[in-house]
Amino acid sequence: MCGIVGYIGTRQAQDVLISGLAKLEYRGYDSAGVAVGDGACIAVKKKAGKLANLSGELAESPLAGTLGIGHTRWATHGLPNDTNAHPHATEDGRIVIIHNGIIENYLSLKEGLIARGHTFKSETDSEVLAHLIEEAYAGDLYEAVRVALGQVRGAYGIVVTHVDHREIVAARTVSPLVMGVGEGEMFLASDVPALLAYTRNMVFLHDGDMVVLHDDGFRITDLAGQPVERPIDHIDWDAEAAEKGGFDTYMLKEIYEQPQALTNTLIGRLHDDTGEVNLDIGLDPQSFKRISIIACGTAYYAGLVGEYLIEQLARIPVEVDVASEYRYRNPIVSEQTLAVVVSQSGETIDTLEALREAKKGGAKTLGVINAKGSSMTRELDDTLYIHAGPEIGVASTKAYTSMVSAFVMLALWLGRARGTLDETQARDLLHAARELPRLVEEALAPERVEQIKRVAEKYAHARDYLFLGRGVNAPTAFEGALKLKEISYIHAEGYAAGEMKHGPIALIDANLPVVVVATESRLLEKTISNVQEVRARSGQVIALLSDGDTENARHADDVLYVPRAHEMVSPVVNAVALQLLAYFTATALGKDVDKPRNLAKSVTVE
Numbered sequence: 236m237c238g239i240v241g242y243i244g245t246r247q248a249q250d251v252l253i254s255g256l257a258k259l260e261y262r263g264y265d266s267a268g269v270a271v272g273d274g275a276c277i278a279v280k281k282k283a284g285k286l287a288n289l290s291g292e293l294a295e296s297p298l299a300g301t302l303g304i305g306h307t308r309w310a311t312h313g314l315p316n317d318t319n320a321h322p323h324a325t326e327d328g329r330i331v332i333i334h335n336g337i338i339e340n341y342l343s344l345k346e347g348l349i350a351r352g353h354t355f356k357s358e359t360d361s362e363v364l365a366h367l368i369e370e371a372y373a374g375d376l377y378e379a380v381r382v383a384l385g386q387v388r389g390a391y392g393i394v395v396t397h398v399d400h401r402e403i404v405a406a407r408t409v410s411p412l413v414m415g416v417g418e419g420e421m422f423l424a425s426d427v428p429a430l431l432a433y434t435r436n437m438v439f440l441h442d443g444d445m446v447v448l449h450d451d452g453f454r455i456t457d458l459a460g461q462p463v464e465r466p467i468d469h470i471d472w473d474a475e476a477a478e479k480g481g482f483d484t485y486m487l488k489e490i491y492e493q494p495q496a497l498t499n500t501l502i503g504r505l506h507d508d509t510g511e512v513n514l515d516i517g518l519d520p521q522s523f524k525r526i527s528i529i530a531c532g533t534a535y536y537a538g539l540v541g542e543y544l545i546e547q548l549a550r551i552p553v554e555v556d557v558a559s560e561y562r563y564r565n566p567i568v569s570e571q572t573l574a575v576v577v578s579q580s581g582e583t584i585d586t587l588e589a590l591r592e593a594k595k596g597g598a599k600t601l602g603v604i605n606a607k608g609s610s611m612t613r614e615l616d617d618t619l620y621i622h623a624g625p626e627i628g629v630a631s632t633k634a635y636t637s638m639v640s641a642f643v644m645l646a647l648w649l650g651r652a653r654g655t656l657d658e659t660q661a662r663d664l665l666h667a668a669r670e671l672p673r674l675v676e677e678a679l680a681p682e683r684v685e686q687i688k689r690v691a692e693k694y695a696h697a698r699d700y701l702f703l704g705r706g707v708n709a710p711t712a713f714e715g716a717l718k719l720k721e722i723s724y725i726h727a728e729g730y731a732a733g734e735m736k737h738g739p740i741a742l743i744d745a746n747l748p749v750v751v752v753a754t755e756s757r758l759l760e761k762t763i764s765n766v767q768e769v770r771a772r773s774g775q776v777i778a779l780l781s782d783g784d785t786e787n788a789r790h791a792d793d794v795l796y797v798p799r800a801h802e803m804v805s806p807v808v809n810a811v812a813l814q815l816l817a818y819f820t821a822t823a824l825g826k827d828v829d830k831p832r833n834l835a836k837s838v839t840v841e
């Protein structure tokens with residue numbers, strides 16, 4: 236995350252940058268900074284903390300100029316201080332850049348640049364971009380940026396300006412960038428709301444696009460320098476719709492944001508060459524004998540997937556607790572316990588109190604958390620941020636899949652460190668994890684979404700629902716049931732498929748839709764036997780099957796196909812289909828999915 240704004244035209248750039256950044260603070264507020272110029276000089280001002288710190292200073296001593304770039308930061312590399320704030324400039328101050336994303340190979344690039352005489356001021360990965368552009372610069376800023384980007388690996392939305400040029404050069408890969416087209420003025424931003432006060436004519440840049448902005452126009456190319464055509468879209472969203480990115484609801488927007496959220500969770504942490512995972516945490520993987528995972532609601536189900544993954548891949552005993560139970564059950568904790576708390580908000584009071592309980596017993600603590608700077612992060616020994624971005628919809632979607640992906644990485648990291656996974660196994664899983672953003676993108680293909688919608692509408696008037704899954708996908712069934720009941724108010728039970736015969740089977744009749752997670756796995760045959768048990772009692776089977784599994788489709792009344800994924804990462808892909816099933820059921824029933832009755836996004840009472 237991080238927010239970017241750029242402007243070239245006739246207005247005072249500072250005003251455009253500050254008003255645009257104010258709409259992007261949701262993307263990060265560790266620091267803010269602007270560079271303002273006029274094509275002959277550039278002045279930079281940046282400040283740690285919220286945008287108000289910077290805008291207060293700028294109100295007292297404004298920067299004059301009609302060209303500028305601005306940034307609001309969510310720190311990934313380097314402390315959130317003034318020095319690490321963007322923009323970053325070359326030593327002579329002639330080239331200034333801002334960046335959103337992560338440059339994965341920045342360390343090796345930085346070493347090379349230092350060896351060639353460059354001096355770095357910040358600890359950021361982004362600063363290498365300024366130096367690479369400086370090295371490649373021979374009078375043509377666009378060309379220098381293009382050559383520099385050819386050397387980097389990772390994610391970027393980058394915006395660059397040079398003291399000698401009245402132009403802004405920008406490019407994106409993975410990180411979003413939208414361009415606003417005005418009359419005699421041009422804009423750039425990470426998201427539409429930043430620009431709506433100025434123009435409604437927008438060009439959505441694609442991965443691999445580069446753009447040069449002048450006062451009266453723009454030119455788009457690919458990274459090879461070939462011209463690219465992109466349409467100018469007229470955005471007629473009102474302010475609220477703009478915040479929802481044109482989707483009807485935050486929940487749907489967040490479901491569709493999952494490929495990007497997963498990229499942000501995984502990026503910079505997986506190293507294919509060595510099969511290693513770098514989580515940037517101080518925890519000693521040998522210093523504990525058991526793990527307690529503690530969380531509430533959806534985060535608890537992510538923890539159940541975590542239990543399965545860690546036990547399978549790292550062979551450490553794990554127990555998972557609902558936080559409200561953990562804190563009062565006098566748990567057995569010692570210095571050899573690692574307590575892992577999982578939370579989107581980092582504020583859930585039950586989880587926070589459970590964390591305190593674990594600390595009292597001497598446990599080491601690690602958080603799998605989304606919200607930066609939240610209460611839990613201030614009390615944890617270490618935090619593994621999931622970087623899913625703000626989640627507004629009360630029903631958690633992208634935070635869940637990002638949490639599960641974080642557990643995939645944690646299990647891999649522990650397995651490698653403790654010698655239970657060899658390099659080949661680790662590489663295989665690492666590859667499977669890397670595939671997740673692409674697989675989730677595929678899971679959101681229009682024809683799949685249409686099929687889920689059809690099935691949701693067919694069963695929307697059911698009184699009850701049953702969800703079944705096995706192994707690493709048992710929690711997928713629990714989470715699917717929770718999603719459905721939260722937003723559609725249909726009673727739903729999630730069960731381990733093998734447990735159905737010990738009770739819930741009594742519920743089955745012709746009116747009960749039973750969703751069975753039956754994607755590729757070593758236990759698939761057993762799950763299919765459970766499907767037969769449902770059918771024998773006239774239950775309606777909705778099967779989640781891996782692409783191409785026509786054999787097992789015969790046993791189902793309705794099939795939702797999902798992209799094939801490695802079993803260990805399949806809960807991420809499978810969850811997406813069940814989120815959509817819940818979503819379309821709720822909308823078919825006319826429910827307010829973003830604000831379901833009786834619920835709150837962050838539960839800070841017991």
Ligand code: M6R
Pocket residue numbers: 531532533534535577578579580581582583586629630631632721834836837838
């Ligand atoms: O912010 P947290 O992850 O700690 O929240 C935990 C639960 O309250 C949360 O997951 C809740 O169950 C969601 N509404 C589920 O969609």
